[in-house]
Amino acid sequence: MISIVLSGLLVGICFDFYRMLRWHLGLTKIQTFLGDLLFSVAALGIIFYFAQKANYLEFRFYLFLGSLLGLLLYIAIFSRYVKKFFDVLFRLIRYVSQFIRKLIQAFLRGVYIGIAGMMRIPYGILRWLGMLLYRIGEAISRNTLIKKSK
Secondary structure (H helix, E strand, O other), X not given: OHHHHHHHHHHHHHHHHHHHHHHHHOOOHHHHHHHHHHHHHHHHHHHHHHHHHHHOOOOXXXXXXXXXXXXXXXXXXXXXXXXXXXXXXXXXXXXXXXXXXXXXXXXXXXXXHHHHHHHHHHXXXXXXXXXXXXXXXXXXXXXXXXXXXX
């Protein structure tokens, strides 16, 4: 009977995990539907596993009563603490992921600034040579026009 009550407790933990995850991610209706299906499969798997351990899958009324009792105990006693834990956990994950993203952005920005700084010298030389060739071509074409007009 203890393992059956434990299955209800674990289903409650999975439910609060899914509920807090859905709240933090802000899922759409289709994603919520798919998540509900996934949660239902997980809950069924948990109850199936513990029912198999308890009485080799002989479906009796006390299996459902024990699971319901475990779920009700979980909701009455542990739910608010587990929700707070998952809330803190998801906030921590969000904070760490934002920190890592900002760190990567800063690194890539530094690489970009470094490459741009190193390319200033060759680009400046090429720009100067391009302008020099343009002015030489301009002078040559001006001289040829002056000679033709005389």
